Amino acid sequence: MLQVTELAQQKLIDAINGNQEKEKPIGIRALAQARSPFQVQYGLSFVSAKTAKENDTVIKLTDLNIYIDPENSRYFEDVTLDYEEGISGSGFKFLNVPRVPKEYKGTLAEKVVQIIDHQINPNIASHGGYVALVDVRGTEVIIQMGGGCQGCGMANVTLKHGVEATLKQMLPEITAVYDVTEHAEGKNPYYQS
Numbered sequence: 001m002l003q004v005t006e007l008a009q010q011k012l013i014d015a016i017n018g019n020q021e022k023e024k025p026i027g028i029r030a031l032a033q034a035r036s037p038f039q040v041q042y043g044l045s046f047v048s049a050k051t052a053k054e055n056d057t058v059i060k061l062t063d064l065n066i067y068i069d070p071e072n073s074r075y076f077e078d079v080t081l082d083y084e085e086g087i088s089g090s091g092f093k094f095l096n097v098p099r100v101p102k103e104y105k106g107t108l109a110e111k112v113v114q115i116i117d118h119q120i121n122p123n124i125a126s127h128g129g130y131v132a133l134v135d136v137r138g139t140e141v142i143i144q145m146g147g148g149c150q151g152c153g154m155a156n157v158t159l160k161h162g163v164e165a166t167l168k169q170m171l172p173e174i175t176a177v178y179d180v181t182e183h184a185e186g187k188n189p190y191y192q193s
Contacts, residue, residue, distance in 0.1 A: 002030055002059060002066060002076040008083040008092060009064055016046070016064075023048045027058075027065035032075035040075050042094040108173065109136040115170050116143075120163055124149060131163055139175040141167060151183045 004012075016025045025046035033041045047067045057073050059066040068076055080095040113133050121130050129149030134142040143163060149155055164177040 001057070001073070002068065003080040004059070004061060004064075004066065005080065005082045008081045009061055011083045011092070012044075013064055019046060021046070021048075023050065026052060027067050029067045029069075030072075030076060030081065031069075032072040034075070042075075042079075044081075044092060107136070108139070108141075108171065109133065111171055112136060112141055112167060112174075115167060116163075119166055119170070123162065124158065127152070129158075134180055139173050141174055141177045142180055143177060145179060145181040145183075150181055150185065151187070155179070155181070155183055 012028050016028070019025050026049055027047045029045045029047045029051075031043040031045060033043075047065075052067060053069070055070050057068040057070055059068070078096055082093050082095055084090065084093050116131050116133060124130065127148040129145060129147040129152070131149070132144050132146060134144050136142070143159075145152075145155060145158070149158060152158070159177065159179050163179075167177055168174050
């Protein structure tokens with residue numbers, strides 16, 4: 001289950017003590033939302049006596065309780081919550097995040113996720129975009145674009161000359177890359193069409 005470093009615990013306690021809400025928080029909720037079967041977005045929020053759920057998984061630390069929805073507990077196995085301070089900013093960070101479910105380890109899907117995480121997403125992050133793996137069917141890869149890439153007039157260029165070219169170059173066994181993004185639903189595209 002989720003581990004929390006000493007520094008992160010202290011920063012969470014400081015946040016609770018500094019909270020000005022009418023109802024004092026009783027702990028912190030660790031949040032997980034799956035973008036796809038292969039990628040999870042993490043977050044934190046305050047928990048009050050009203051928002052605590054009877055069936056929550058509660059991690060009891062020395063001076064702090066962490067609450068996790070039971071349906072999300074699988075996303076916190078072998079994950080560590082840390083607090084990092086640096087020149088470009090400070091904040092909480094989830095480490096050792098399992099990017100691929102155990103049943104996909106060593107497969108083409110895992111390799112694709114590694115390339116998306118380490119090669120593709122850092123390159124399109126400056127546009128506020130990201131790519132998530134939806135599925136791998138044989139040697140065909142299905143992706144979805146989000147953020148600044150969803151609805152962008154240059155999304156097809158990003159797909160063909162960025163995502164597909166990178167994946168095929170690094171994994172020659174891939175025969176096709178398909179985008180299932182609903183580009184008409186984009187709320188903040190980097191380029192307007």
